[in-house]
Amino acid sequence: MDALGDTVFEGDETFVVNLTTPVNGTIGDGQGVGPIVDDDPSTGSLSSNELHHGSEQRADLLVRPDYYRIGQSPRASYEVVVDGTSGDIVPVALERLAADGATVLQTASPSGAGGSVSLRWENATAATIVNQTLRVDGSCGVSCGADDVYRIRAFETTYRIPRFNNSGSQVTVLLLQNPSGDPVAGTVWFWDIAGTLLGTHGFSLAPRQTLVLNTAGVPGVASHGGTMTVSHDGRYGGLTGKTVALEPSTGFSFDSPMVPAPR
Numbered sequence: 001m002d003a004l005g006d007t008v009f010e011g012d013e014t015f016v017v018n019l020t021t022p023v024n025g026t027i028g029d030g031q032g033v034g035p036i037v038d039d040d041p042s043t044g045s046l047s048s049n050e051l052h053h054g055s056e057q058r059a060d061l062l063v064r065p066d067y068y069r070i071g072q073s074p075r076a077s078y079e080v081v082v083d084g085t086s087g088d089i090v091p092v093a094l095e096r097l098a099a100d101g102a103t104v105l106q107t108a109s110p111s112g113a114g115g116s117v118s119l120r121w122e123n124a125t126a127a128t129i130v131n132q133t134l135r136v137d138g139s140c141g142v143s144c145g146a147d148d149v150y151r152i153r154a155f156e157t158t159y160r161i162p163r164f165n166n167s168g169s170q171v172t173v174l175l176l177q178n179p180s181g182d183p184v185a186g187t188v189w190f191w192d193i194a195g196t197l198l199g200t201h202g203f204s205l206a207p208r209q210t211l212v213l214n215t216a217g218v219p220g221v222a223s224h225g226g227t228m229t230v231s232h233d234g235r236y237g238g239l240t241g242k243t244v245a246l247e248p249s250t251g252f253s254f255d256s257p258m259v260p261a262p263r
Contacts, residue, residue, distance in 0.1 A: 046101050046133050051080065051154035054263045058151050061089060061144040065137035068152065072129040075189050075197075076122070076158040077231035080134060082108070083116035084151035089138035090115035092150060099131040120157070122231045124187055155236035156261045158229055163256040164190070165225035165245050166216040174213040176230070176241040176258070178205035184239060186232025188213070190221045198224055205239075215243070236260060 047067035049057075059066055072078060082094045094108035094117045111118035123129055140148050164172040178184045184205050190198040199220030203211050216222045232239060241258035 046097075051134070051152070053154060053156040053261055056151065056153045058084070058149060059136075060146045061136075061138050061140065061148045061150075062146045064144050065093075065135050068134040068136070069130075070132060070134055070154060072123040072132070073156075073158075074126050074128055075124060075187070075229065075231055076156060077120070077186065077233065078123070079118060079120045079155045079157050079236050080108075081111060081116065081118045081153045081155075082136060082150050083112070083114065083153075084149070085115045085138075086147060086149050088140045088143070089148040089150060091139050092117055093135070093137045093139075094119055095135045096121070097133045097135055101133060105132070118235070120233045120235065122186060122233055124231065155263070157234065157236045157238075158231050159239065159241070159258045159260055161228040161230070161241070161243050161256050161258045163225070163245070163254070164215055164221075164228055164243050165254075166222055167225050169249055170225075170245050170247055172215045172243050172245045174211070174215055174228070174241065174243050176203065176205070176211040176213070176239065178207060178209055178234070178239055180234065180238050181207045182234070183207060184232050184234035186230060186234070188218075189229045189231070190215070190218060190224075190226065191228065192224055192226040198226065230258065 047069055049068050051068050051070045070078070070080070080094065082092055085092050092115060095104050096106040096119055097103060098105050106119055106121060108117035108119045110116070119134070136150065136152065138144055138148055166172055174188065186203055188201040188203065190200065192198055199218045201213060201218050205211060228243070230239070230241070237260050243256045245254040245256070247253070
């Protein structure tokens with residue numbers, strides 16, 4: 001049996017075969033289930049328009065809604081902002097969709113004035129995600145037209161710290177501050193010099209709160225050195241931080257700044 005293909009994004013499906021009325025025999029299992037594996041590109045029928053770190057696009061809702069693809073690296077975090085909206089497009093809707101192109105994983109929250117909205121999230125898994133889509137729509141409904149415009153921007157918000165060292169007599173302390181008026185939660189990832197994950201530390205910072213973390217106390221990190229990354233659900237550039245490596249025998253300290261992905 002052949003399956004007739006199309007370009008509609010549908011995900012994997014199944015079919016059943018029922019056996020009835022046996023002749024010269026019996027039926028042990030009267031139903032078989034077979035898969036129909038989707039061979040269309042992931043979210044390809046929704047959009048070929050891709051967002052990446054630092055991208056900025058302007059669009060209208062003459063044909064609505066608009067869809068955008070966004071790939072995500074493992075153990076990283078992201079922010080997408082829609083602003084610069086025209087009057088009758090507000091409130092604008094920005095949603096992150098699952099691989100099926102329909103299930104809403106997350107809905108944007110208001111961000112600042114003027115009808116701006118923002119989505120911020122972590123991909124805390126070890127998987128590279130390539131099959132999620134963002135959907136943009138406006139409240140103008142059937143009257144949406146070429147004058148109903150907006151700007152969409154995307155950022156990878158993951159921070160990087162080039163050095164920590166808990167080997168020998170050194171001890172590294174992480175200072176992480178949330179200077180904003182919103183709570184921020186996330187994960188600190190510790191990597192050895194070969195890029196192997198050593199350990200993790202989850203955090204939740206209230207507005208204007210500071211985390212002081214002795215990294216030697218993180219399981220798997222004691223007696224090791226390497227680099228660190230910080231993923232979170234805050235704004236791009238919204239956290240500040242550094243590590244301080246202390247050498248008790250001499251009293252010297254070595255600071256390493258926490259930096260966002262360059263734009």
